[in-house]
Amino acid sequence: xxxxxxxxxxxxxxSIVELxxxxxxxxxxxxxxxxxxxxxxxxxxxxxxxxxxxxxxMPGENGFELCRRLRKDSDVPVLFLSARSDDVDKIxxxxxxxxxxxxxxxxxxxxVARVKAVLRRTSTRKSAAESILDYGRLRxxxxxxxxxxxxxxxxxxxxxxxLLRLFAEHPRQVFSYEQLLDKFWDxxxxxxxxxxxxxRLREKIEVDPNQPQLLVNxxxxxxxxxxx
Numbered sequence: 001x002x003x004x005x006x007x008x009x010x011x012x013x014x015s016i017v018e019l020x021x022x023x024x025x026x027x028x029x030x031x032x033x034x035x036x037x038x039x040x041x042x043x044x045x046x047x048x049x050x051x052x053x054x055x056x057x058m059p060g061e062n063g064f065e066l067c068r069r070l071r072k073d074s075d076v077p078v079l080f081l082s083a084r085s086d087d088v089d090k091i092x093x094x095x096x097x098x099x100x101x102x103x104x105x106x107x108x109x110x111x112v113a114r115v116k117a118v119l120r121r122t123s124t125r126k127s128a129a130e131s132i133l134d135y136g137r138l139r140x141x142x143x144x145x146x147x148x149x150x151x152x153x154x155x156x157x158x159x160x161x162x163l164l165r166l167f168a169e170h171p172r173q174v175f176s177y178e179q180l181l182d183k184f185w186d187x188x189x190x191x192x193x194x195x196x197x198x199x200r201l202r203e204k205i206e207v208d209p210n211q212p213q214l215l216v217n218x219x220x221x222x223x224x225x226x227x228x
Contacts, residue, residue, distance in 0.1 A: 006030040006047060007115060010040040010063070011055035011081065016104070020053060023108040024115070037061035041069065049076055051115055054098075056082040056089065064096055071097040077118045081111070133168045135227045138205055138214065140168050147205070154204045159184060164201060167215060167225035176222040198223060 007029045009020050014035070021031045032047060034040035036058050044052075052070070056063035067078050079100040080093040090101040099118045102111055133140040139148045145161055147154045156164065162184060167175070177191045185193060202209040216226055 004028055004030045005050040005119060006032065008032050008034065008040060008043060008047070008049045008052045010034045010037070010052065010058070010066070012036060012058045013055070016055075016081075019108050020111060023112050027112055027116070029115075037063070037066040037069075040066060044070070044074075044076075051077045051079065051119055053079050053081055053102075053111065053115065056080055056084070056093070064092060067093070067096045067098060075122075077122050079111075079114060079118060133165075135168065135214070138168075140165060149205055156201070156204060159197060160201045160204070163197060164205070164215075167223070168227075171225050171227045174218050174222055174224045180222065194223075 007024050009017050009024070009031060010033070011017050011020075012035045017033045017035070021033060024031045032043050032049075034043055037060055040052070040054075043049075054063045054067065063080060063082075067080075070076060070078065075097075077099045078097065079102055080089075080098045081102050081104060082089055082093075083104045085103045085105075093101050099122070100114055102114055106114075131141065131143050133142065137150050141147070142165070147156055147161065147164065163180070166183070177194055180194050181187050181189050198215055199209070202212050202215055206212045206214055214226055215223055218224055
């Protein structure tokens with residue numbers, strides 16, 4: 001089963017937030033909510049957000065200003081939600097990098113449909129680029145399940161490949177021993193099991209397995225991927 005996508009709904013009107021939450025959760029989305037731009041920005045830093053439904057007029061920083069901040073380092077889909085239907089706001093929103101502009105008179109069902117549509121479009125655009133995870137000397141060809149190091153194929157076991165892919169798709173994220181055991185060994189095993197597999201993986205991808213630069217220990221917790 002595909003992992004549920006996360007939608008961040010930002011609006012200072014709690015009734016709109018709760019209504020959209022109900023409809024989105026009914027369609028199997030994870031939903032997190034914020035009532036202003038600062039709260040939304042904090043949540044965006046803490047979660048892997050797939051789409052943002054963003055009100056324009058809010059206390060403090062408005063939706064346009066938050067979108068401008070987001071676009072400095074993220075291409076997360078943004079759907080503006082506004083009480084105003086005039087073209088000036090619509091053009092401004094799309095020019096700032098918004099993916100859609102929805103007037104609040106739209107039904108919750110239509111808003112959910114627009115969320116799904118923009119996620120389909122961005123997924124299609126990203127699929128080709130994301131077929132290869134490129135970390136310089138290390139490249140992971142996802143569709144072929146093939147790993148190359150300095151242009152040469154590294155022969156990995158299925159478990160080693162799956163471990164490497166998880167880490168490479170989440171750079172700088174720490175994975176605990178317990179998380180890795182639950183995901184790859186159904187919770188059966190211990191720290192030694194993980195250490196053995198990662199030691200073998202390091203021998204195949206690191207310049208010096210004794211001083212790893214890609215898969216590093218976070219002492220007492222687990223491991224993280226640094227990239228290259």
